Amino acid sequence: MTCLPVTTQKKLGLAIDLDTCVGCQACVTACKGWNDQGYGAPLSDQSPYGAEPSGTFLNRVHSYAVQPIDGLAQTINFPRSCLHCEDAPCVPVCPTGASYKRAEDGIVLVNEDACIGCGLCAWACPYGAREMDAAAGVMKKCTLCVDRIYNENLPEEDREPACVRGCPTGARHFGDFADPDSKVSRLSAERGGYALMPDLGTKPVNRYLPPRKKDQRSEASVLAPLLDIRASGFAGWLDRVLGKI
Amino acid sequence: MHPAPSVILFSVLSGAGFGLLAYLGFGFVHLYGWLAFLWWGLGYGLAIIGLFASTFHLGNPWRAWRAFSQWRSSWLSREAWASVATLLSCAPMALSDWLSLDLPRSFGVLGGVCALITVFTTAMIYTQIKAxxxxxxxxxxxxxxxxxxxxxxxxxxxxxxxxxxxxxxxxxxxxxxxxxxxxxxxxxxxxxxxxxxxxxxxxxxxxxxxxxxxxxxxxxxxxxxxxxxxxxxxxxxxxxxxxxxxxxxxxxxxxxxxxxxxxxxxxxxxxxxxxxxxxxxxxxxxxxx
Structure with a gap:
């Protein structure tokens, strides 16, 4: 049944650091690369070298410009993927039972063999986390790399989601949010991690760590004192005369 | 939202079809013989064409039977049940009107109620989406x-x-x-x-x-x-x-x-x-x- 579990033993998810993310799209590529093989239908592309390329991705990185009331504008890169919500709206709408949330670790998954590709779960998700694969006709979403994190054939350091493993700046962290002492829980508490659109009642597990406050310099440039050159001698006389005309 | 022609056709045609079945079931129209066959047939036809059209937008339509399984949580699954219940529960009254079997009207009322419930479940598929x-x-x-x-x-x-x-x-x-x-x-x-x-x-x-x-x-x-x-x-x-x-x-x-x-x-x-x-x-x- 696609009824949601009341509680889950673990709440596995990601903490995404918007301060450190440089928008390099390595997580997008790592995710696509890993999910092209192994778990479920591969993430397909349509006309990848044609005039209108299109494809299925489970992770997208947006770039936003934020203009504070005082101070300079900031560029903030914003990765967007499944938040593995506790009250996931995508699960109960599924008519076939293909969409489910695991009671043991809270991962939201799709049983592709039962998916009819009606798209209702993607409609129900406010975050755009689900994309229908145009080749397979089934719904694809972030699996939190369920085929990596428990995979004992991989070296221990690789047992985390491909996007986390591939991030060159360490902006993505994986762990259990149900454990208050886990790395991600502590990081989120320290940095004021927040959930996306909490008023929709979805109770996302993933947390976003806000950009740190930027320094405000009192002067425009460290070179400013050097710009205040007072001419002396003949140049000084010329400067004064010309200034009076 | 993308207006998929199959879903638009489905909801309009089957909506009108289920509406007609409700009136026929409740006994608003007193038809007998082949005229009854034609009118009940029109109701059934519109409802079935609509339901059939709705499978066109599915990625894997041959698995559509699975949509009956999640009636406890999913309005789409409830719609599947309600529409089949309507088509079955209207049948005795339709046969009775056609062949003059004189079944009590309560059979038709049951079918009519099912028809309206089906339209309600269709609407709830959209209404439930907070996003x-x-x-x-x-x-x-x-x-x-x-x-x-x-x-x-x-x-x-x-x-x-x-x-x-x-x-x-x-x-x-x-x-x-x-x-x-x-x-x-x-x-x-x-x-x-x-x-x-x-x-x-x-x-x-x-x-x-x-x-x-x-x-x-x-x-x-x-x-x-x-x-x-x-x-x-x-x-x-x-x-x-x-x-x-x-x-x-x-x-x-x-x-x-x-x-x-x-x-x-x-x-x-x-x-x-x-x-x-x-x-x-x-x-x-x-x-x-």
Whole structure:
């Protein structure tokens, strides 16, 4: 049944650091690369070298410009993927039972063999986390790399989601949010991690760590004192005369 | 939201079909013999064509039987059950009217109630979605039921009642547009709140996450044709309510037939708008709606 579990033993998810993310799209590529093989239908592309390329991705990185009331504008890169919500709206709408949330670790998954590709779960998700694969006709979403994190054939350091493993700046962290002492829980508490659109009642597990406050310099440039050159001698006389005309 | 032709056809045709089945079941029309066969057949035909059309937009239609399994949580699954229950529960009364078996009317009432429940479950598929504020309102099931009852009344030849319902439908459609236009704003979600970056300052899209299209842009952020929305609303209102109400004044079957065709074209236009005008909150992340 696609009824949601009341509680889950673990709440596995990601903490995404918007301060450190440089928008390099390595997580997008790592995710696509890993999910092209192994778990479920591969993430397909349509006309990848044609005039209108299109494809299925489970992770997208947006770039936003934020203009504070005082101070300079900031560029903030914003990765967007499944938040593995506790009250996931995508699960109960599924008519076939293909969409489910695991009671043991809270991962939201799709049983592709039962998916009819009606798209209702993607409609129900406010975050755009689900994309229908145009080749397979089934719904694809972030699996939190369920085929990596428990995979004992991989070296221990690789047992985390491909996007986390591939991030060159360490902006993505994986762990259990149900454990208050886990790395991600502590990081989120320290940095004021927040959930996306909490008023929709979805109770996302993933947390976003806000950009740190930027320094405000009192002067425009460290070179400013050097710009205040007072001419002396003949140049000084010329400067004064010309200034009076 | 992307207005998939299969879903628009399904919900309009099966809606009118289930409406007609309700009137036939409740015994508004007393038909016997082959005339009963024709009218019940029309109700069944519209409902079944609609249900069949709805499978066209599925990625894997041959697994559609699985949609019966999740009735405890999913309105789409409940719709599947309700529609099959309607088609089965209407059968005794349909046979009775056709072959003059004189079964008690309570059989038909059961079928009629099932037909209306089916229309309600269809509406709830859309109403339940919080991420589409325009749909997430009690007016949505009211609109679906009023459309089904009006279309059904025209098809069942209940001219007086149909004219009254045309008036009611006009009111409901105007309310749908009035309420719907303010729904997104009432959700109070912006790019700033959706990203949580609004606390720093004013947020604008600096660069899109991808240069080409994707499923989300095609399915949820469908903006094509919205500039004709006002004209289409007018056309939908006139064709679905005003023109049929006048045509029903004409004597004989031609007036009713033309009224039914007009009403269905208007209903198709209204249903197209129901999808095309609905904005999904995911559009905020793209700076589009």
């Amino acid at each position: 589409v504020p325009r749909w997430h309102h009690w007016i949505t099931p009211l609109m679906f039921l009023t459309f089904a009852l009006t279309g059904g009344a025209i098809l069942a030849g209940q001219n007086g009642l149909a004219q009254l319902l045309c008036g009611l439908l006009l009111g409901v459609m105007l309310a749908v547009y009035r309420i719907g236009d303010g729904q997104f704003a009432r959700r109070a979600q912006t790019l700033g709140s959706a990203t949580g970056l609004g606390v720093i300052g004013e947020v604008t899209v600096f660069e899109q996450a991808h240069t080409a299209g994707n499923y989300l842009l095609r399915e949820m952020i469908y903006v094509v044709g919205r500039r004709h929305a006002v004209k289409l609303r007018g056309i939908a209102l006139v064709l679905a309510t005003g023109v049929p109400a006048v045509l029903l004044l004409l004597p004989g079957i031609w007036g009713a037939g033309l009224a039914a065709v007009c009403h269905l074209i208007g209903a198709l236009a209204a249903r197209w708008l129901f999808f095309a005008e609905a904005e999904h909150v995911v559009g905020l992340y793209y700076g589009k709606r």
